[in-house]
Amino acid sequence: MTGGPRDQIAYLDHAATTPMRAEALAAMLPFLADSYGNASGSHRVARAARRALDGAREVLAGLLGASPGEVVFTGGGTEADNLAVLGASGGPRTALCSAVEHPAVLEACRAVGGRVVAVDRRGVVDLDALWDALDERVRVVSVMLVNNETGVRQPLEHVVSVVRERAPGAIVHTDAVQAFGWLDVAALTAEADLVSLSAHKFGGPKGVGALVVRGGTVLRPMLRGGPQERERRAGTENVAGVVAMAAAAEATARGREEAVSHVRELSERLLAGILETVPGVHEAVHRPDRIDAICNLGVEGVEAEELLMVLDELGVCASAGSACASGAMEPSHVLLAMGLKAEEAKRHVRLSLGHATTASDIDAALAVFPEAVQRLRS
Amino acid sequence: MLGPPVLCENWDVRVLVGLSGGVDSSVAAALLAEAGHDVVAATMKLWGGAGDSGCCSVGDVDDARRVAARLGIDHHVFNFSEEFDAKVVAPYAEAHALGRTPNPCIECNRHLKFRRFLDRAVRLGFEAVATGHHARIVSDGPEGLPRLVRGRDAAKDQSYVLSMLTVRELTRVLLPVGALTKQEVRARAAALGLPTAEKPDSQEVCFVAAGRGQGPRERFLAQRIELHPGRLVEHASGAVVGTVAAVELVTVGQRRGLGFSPSGRRYVLEVDAASATVRVGSEEDLLTDAVELTTRTWVASPLPVGAVVLAQASAHGRPRPVRLTETGVRYLGGPGRRVAPGQTVALYAGDEVVGSGIAV
Numbered sequence: 001m002t003g004g005p006r007d008q009i010a011y012l013d014h015a016a017t018t019p020m021r022a023e024a025l026a027a028m029l030p031f032l033a034d035s036y037g038n039a040s041g042s043h044r045v046a047r048a049a050r051r052a053l054d055g056a057r058e059v060l061a062g063l064l065g066a067s068p069g070e071v072v073f074t075g076g077g078t079e080a081d082n083l084a085v086l087g088a089s090g091g092p093r094t095a096l097c098s099a100v101e102h103p104a105v106l107e108a109c110r111a112v113g114g115r116v117v118a119v120d121r122r123g124v125v126d127l128d129a130l131w132d133a134l135d136e137r138v139r140v141v142s143v144m145l146v147n148n149e150t151g152v153r154q155p156l157e158h159v160v161s162v163v164r165e166r167a168p169g170a171i172v173h174t175d176a177v178q179a180f181g182w183l184d185v186a187a188l189t190a191e192a193d194l195v196s197l198s199a200h201k202f203g204g205p206k207g208v209g210a211l212v213v214r215g216g217t218v219l220r221p222m223l224r225g226g227p228q229e230r231e232r233r234a235g236t237e238n239v240a241g242v243v244a245m246a247a248a249a250e251a252t253a254r255g256r257e258e259a260v261s262h263v264r265e266l267s268e269r270l271l272a273g274i275l276e277t278v279p280g281v282h283e284a285v286h287r288p289d290r291i292d293a294i295c296n297l298g299v300e301g302v303e304a305e306e307l308l309m310v311l312d313e314l315g316v317c318a319s320a321g322s323a324c325a326s327g328a329m330e331p332s333h334v335l336l337a338m339g340l341k342a343e344e345a346k347r348h349v350r351l352s353l354g355h356a357t358t359a360s361d362i363d364a365a366l367a368v369f370p371e372a373v374q375r376l377r378s
Numbered sequence: 379m380l381g382p383p384v385l386c387e388n389w390d391v392r393v394l395v396g397l398s399g400g401v402d403s404s405v406a407a408a409l410l411a412e413a414g415h416d417v418v419a420a421t422m423k424l425w426g427g428a429g430d431s432g433c434c435s436v437g438d439v440d441d442a443r444r445v446a447a448r449l450g451i452d453h454h455v456f457n458f459s460e461e462f463d464a465k466v467v468a469p470y471a472e473a474h475a476l477g478r479t480p481n482p483c484i485e486c487n488r489h490l491k492f493r494r495f496l497d498r499a500v501r502l503g504f505e506a507v508a509t510g511h512h513a514r515i516v517s518d519g520p521e522g523l524p525r526l527v528r529g530r531d532a533a534k535d536q537s538y539v540l541s542m543l544t545v546r547e548l549t550r551v552l553l554p555v556g557a558l559t560k561q562e563v564r565a566r567a568a569a570l571g572l573p574t575a576e577k578p579d580s581q582e583v584c585f586v587a588a589g590r591g592q593g594p595r596e597r598f599l600a601q602r603i604e605l606h607p608g609r610l611v612e613h614a615s616g617a618v619v620g621t622v623a624a625v626e627l628v629t630v631g632q633r634r635g636l637g638f639s640p641s642g643r644r645y646v647l648e649v650d651a652a653s654a655t656v657r658v659g660s661e662e663d664l665l666t667d668a669v670e671l672t673t674r675t676w677v678a679s680p681l682p683v684g685a686v687v688l689a690q691a692s693a694h695g696r697p698r699p700v701r702l703t704e705t706g707v708r709y710l711g712g713p714g715r716r717v718a719p720g721q722t723v724a725l726y727a728g729d730e731v732v733g734s735g736i737a738v
Contacts, residue, residue, distance in 0.1 A: 303498075305456060305457065306498060306501060306502060309454060309502055310502060310503075313503075327423075327439060327443070327455040328423035328439075328455040328456065328457035328459075329455075329457050330457065342460070375501070375503070376501050376502075
């Protein structure tokens, strides 16, 4: 729009999606070209696809602390979340989820007449409220590992304990979509029955994800019409996508420790720089409660819709809240659940970092953020 | 924010076009882009969920996005739904509850398009906003101040719904299609291959779902306010001559659904929601010497009491000569019809808007 050319873009929206890792792209290309087989067939072209699919499944299972048979490939994180909630619930009052879940869980839960458990002002699920909401009718409880808007970590191990105590028959699902890049998901979800993943949040392609379905957990499939994924998800397998997801997951897990400290350093510098130079900015959540990659900031006297436009113009990509069907921004349901007023929630922006974020991205953001805020406040 | 007027013929302007998803604003954007201006488009999300069919529905936003893509300009969506509800929808319902006849399109222009949207555009560094309204802004007034005049296509002229604008806004507004006829607009859209070329014109109030007759309006208002049956009282005799299902839906000047009196057709003369009474009478009873106005605005400086102007009381009503009074206007050359309370009266000098007011 206005201003000079954007010669360099500082992409600080990794919680929305990440650029593809080179390993993932390289891994998938053969399956978009010569290795085009349908993994369900019997001939050599099909068998080559099947081998790739099985290999990817083993890799992911290993990284998720599951056996290969427990990994169900899906068409993304939303499908994995939907399959978990819709597939495990059984009518009104049989599903429970936290108020800060991704809409893929929240809306699925509401659609089956499930209930929503409050979070506290820090954005953490209220375990007392969960305790009170649980009864023997509940069949599935869904609490995410890391919130996509605030980065707040949820106490999954306590959630599991409460559920096992109050509703021993209930299935525990966790949406680990935002967690995989930063946390040891295998260790943290060891006690959960269902775990959702989405490839494009950690350097894989869009349109592919996975649901870990621990042995003995019975789900009603949403897609029928084929024996794929052991009849838990019909449809010809997305071999290229799955192979790329596995490659991205491997690279992510291998570099995780380094990425975590790298992003911690960068995000601390980003925040320190913004808080020092721009008055009237505050962090939405306590730092110890969240992962370092997601920084949610309230900016007084500025509407997020406008700040994002100016940042974009100045070459910084960030986001806020969630988009409705028209593409308009809605006040974040996560911030509202934490007790913010709609007016306050509309002043929050999310800057999210990825493993590929560089010091110069942070410099670029720090160079324009004060100017952007200043321009809108004047 | 009042600065030198924006003259799009003279220099390149950074302009934010309000794309509604209709053909007029599509062509407005196209004309500005063609003229070499720095154009960005934005659609205001004012109302409705995912499945609605009124203005700014998802379908309209999609159309706007497609037009912007076709023109190679950036497109944004602004969520102003809370303000729209507070400044347009809620007052609309409240006015009906009082038996008045509000004009929500004018309030949307006043509070949303030419305030909220314009203010945001200025904050974002734009020099002007543009819309697809059929009216013209001419900057040949004293000191180059902009004047608002009727659109070239008399049948599509929308200066009435812009009559509450003042030079404060007009210096920052461009109305590129006001110089074209509707036919020319459609031809232009077709020639450019714009996906909205054949799209029908929007009708009625956008947040009252599309449909025929009183049904949709009644259904909408019933969700917001309590509707009460009312009595029709004959003006001359004081006799109760009938009933209406909802006094809140009756408009002064209305003649449908009221039956005949001995003197001919009946017209609504007055609506008193408090007592659920609708006073009716003959066409002659509907006449009045003067119309009292509130919320008066002047495009430039106020005109003096006694000045003669033309008054237009609806979007395509016939302008009548009036003389300005302390409290409103007085008809010249004999009485004129009452104006429904809540309706905007636009004041013209020839084809130029000079001001506006809302009938009391």
